[in-house]
Amino acid sequence: MSSQLLMIEDDARLAHMVSTYLAQSGLQVTHCADGKSGLAHLQNPESGIPAELVILDLMLPDIDGLEMCRRIRSLPGSAAQVPVLMLTAKGDPMDRIVGLEMGADDYLPKPFEPRELLARIRAILRRRTNGGRISSAQVLRFGTLEIDRDAHTVTVAGQLAELTAYQFDLLLALVERAGRVLTRDQIMEAVRGRELEAFDRSIDVHMGRIRAAIETDAKNPRRILTVRGVGYMFAKQQD
Template identity: 75%
Template structure:
């Protein structure tokens, strides 16, 4: 009888100039079954990216030389396979503008410093779940969602409008699916975030609006006059049932 093979650990790349913090994270996530490669600055991180081929990048925002925003921008401009790697951005606590800019550049999630290692682990696992953990079979029973020319393939995790493939992060894809599954229902920001992330929004957090804006840019003919995702003033958003 052949021994059961041990699944390969999920590869992560951490780009962080704080060596002490990085060492702690590498050890902690390593104990949870992840293989974490550390790069001490943005240049080194971009060099390591094609070599490591990580399932997720943990990216510090404030670094000397190339900062995290520029690294995120460059990752999203790489060829398809690398450009779609989820990015979890580490930001300074109490600086919402940096978080908003990071999300606009394509970060999938963020975590303010200082943070508890357990929360980082939970965020990493949540992002990977949304993307689909490596080696996990797709749910073939899940149908494709269609609204006029908009097609959302939950198995392939792709979105198309006509023949045009839309560029969304893994978090934005799940946000779109959560709203499309509830088409016609008015949802508050808290309800949308709860459906996607499994936890309530922090009271000051308006990042959901940033993500909605990026989704509109991708799927709407005119993002300033949206027909698919409508704003309900004072309440939240509704995904329209009837579309083109």
């Protein structure tokens, strides 16, 4: 069965090219030309099959792409958890940072090679299938922190922590290597399964969001520690 993707993009020619290319790799793309129809499709897909990933253009005619990220993350039910790959024609790294802060899982600047888009999509979908992880335990527990692999949920003292799919995998990559210091490159390689060009600052942005979700005091974290000049480490002893 092919994976179902949703592309929210006002450039019809680009959407057709991408849809045709991805179809050759078994990825079915539904195209929406604006944010309003994209949100409607996410909540009530015409095929009845929910989208497994959203390809979202930053510049839309009705709703700004950054606002779209926020609205997607505010949707009811499982629709809010769908991974978002943001397309941006802007070269300013700050736009990418803001996009990640709004809930995007990854980004790709325009113009892009279709092969790179496919590689990034496959990497995100692989993460969703829990492939290649180290520990086999379904639920990982660290004090009041619980991580359910199959449900893709994180709770702290019984309260659900709001994380994107990418942030969940970043946290899991650290947890599976608790006590080890990981560089940003090692973290990105662990969650993507292959080396792709990435913007290092994006890891810092995501770590900040994860800390806000799971730490009692995000400014003085006890779970995810920064090792200055190296990277990050998940502490074995906490709570």
